Amino acid sequence: MPRFLNLLSSGLALLLPRECPVCAGDLPWNAPAGICCGCWSGIRPLLAPLCDRCGHPLGSFPANPPPHTCIPCGKNPPPFRSARSLGSYDDSLREILKQFKYTGRTEIGPILGTFMVSCLRLQMPAREWDGVIPVPLHWYKRWQRGFNPSEILARSVARATGLPLLRRILVRIRPTSTQASLPKSERRRNVRNAFRVRRCGSVRGRTLLLVDDVLTTGATAAACSGQLLRSGARAVDLLTAARTLEARAWE
Ligand SMILES: [Zn+2]
Numbered sequence: 052m053p054r055f056l057n058l059l060s061s062g063l064a065l066l067l068p069r070e071c072p073v074c075a076g077d078l079p080w081n082a083p084a085g086i087c088c089g090c091w092s093g094i095r096p097l098l099a100p101l102c103d104r105c106g107h108p109l110g111s112f113p114a115n116p117p118p119h120t121c122i123p124c125g126k127n128p129p130p131f132r133s134a135r136s137l138g139s140y141d142d143s144l145r146e147i148l149k150q151f152k153y154t155g156r157t158e159i160g161p162i163l164g165t166f167m168v169s170c171l172r173l174q175m176p177a178r179e180w181d182g183v184i185p186v187p188l189h190w191y192k193r194w195q196r197g198f199n200p201s202e203i204l205a206r207s208v209a210r211a212t213g214l215p216l217l218r219r220i221l222v223r224i225r226p227t228s229t230q231a232s233l234p235k236s237e238r239r240r241n242v243r244n245a246f247r248v249r250r251c252g253s254v255r256g257r258t259l260l261l262v263d264d265v266l267t268t269g270a271t272a273a274a275c276s277g278q279l280l281r282s283g284a285r286a287v288d289l290l291t292a293a294r295t296l297e298a299r300a301w302e
């Protein structure tokens with residue numbers, strides 16, 4: 052198309068009313084990452100009190116002194132030290148994440164990452180880390196999708212916190228079925244032995260912040276954390292954009 056027609060069509064696109072892909076409402080020209088402010092502010096935080104370990108809401112304030120853990124963490128604590136999420140995986144946040152992951156709107160990631168850091172500062176104010184590590188995709192899936200959503204979030208978290216981003220250190224060595232498509236009982240088996248640490252020297256003795264997009268049963272996060280700890284990491288905390296409120300299934 053000639054250059055002037057290109058300019059004309061982009062000019063017209065700016066003048067025509069646009070639609071927010073999440074709520075189908077009017078979209079102002081300056082909406083962050085092409086999503087309206089109503090949808091961004093519709094992200095629902097998880098309500099305190101939260102389990103000190105996995106971050107699942109406890110429902111009511113426990114009478115006993117801290118640490119407060121949910122029943123599954125009390126019986127069988129996960130390998131990660133604690134997990135926190137920006138919000139629950141419903142309404143606005145679920146639709147925003149679908150736009151980010153499945154329509155290639157990668158510009159959404161850095162905004163979510165910045166919000167995740169605010170959540171981290173509020174909920175783990177005293178913690179310090181040596182590096183940020185994304186939950187990896189298998190190379191074939193990454194090639195198919197063109198990007199790893201967790202890596203975009205982790206990069207944004209690293210930039211906002213000033214921590215180094217540790218890429219290609221934790222790798223997924225075999226393709227796994229999408230966790231969402233599996234019954235809870237099979238999710239642990241699906242990710243067992245799926246991850247490997249390539250350079251143990253990069254994680255040995257370090258406290259790491261593992262970043263993912265959604266925490267569902269925690270099986271993937273537990274498999275990654277377990278592998279990092281077996282490779283010598285001192286501790287692993289988990290930060291995700293969203294979490295579902297369902298049964299936990301870690302080893
Ligand atoms: Zn909207």
Ligand SMILES: [Zn+2]
Nearest residue numbers: 102105121124
């Ligand atoms: Zn818990």
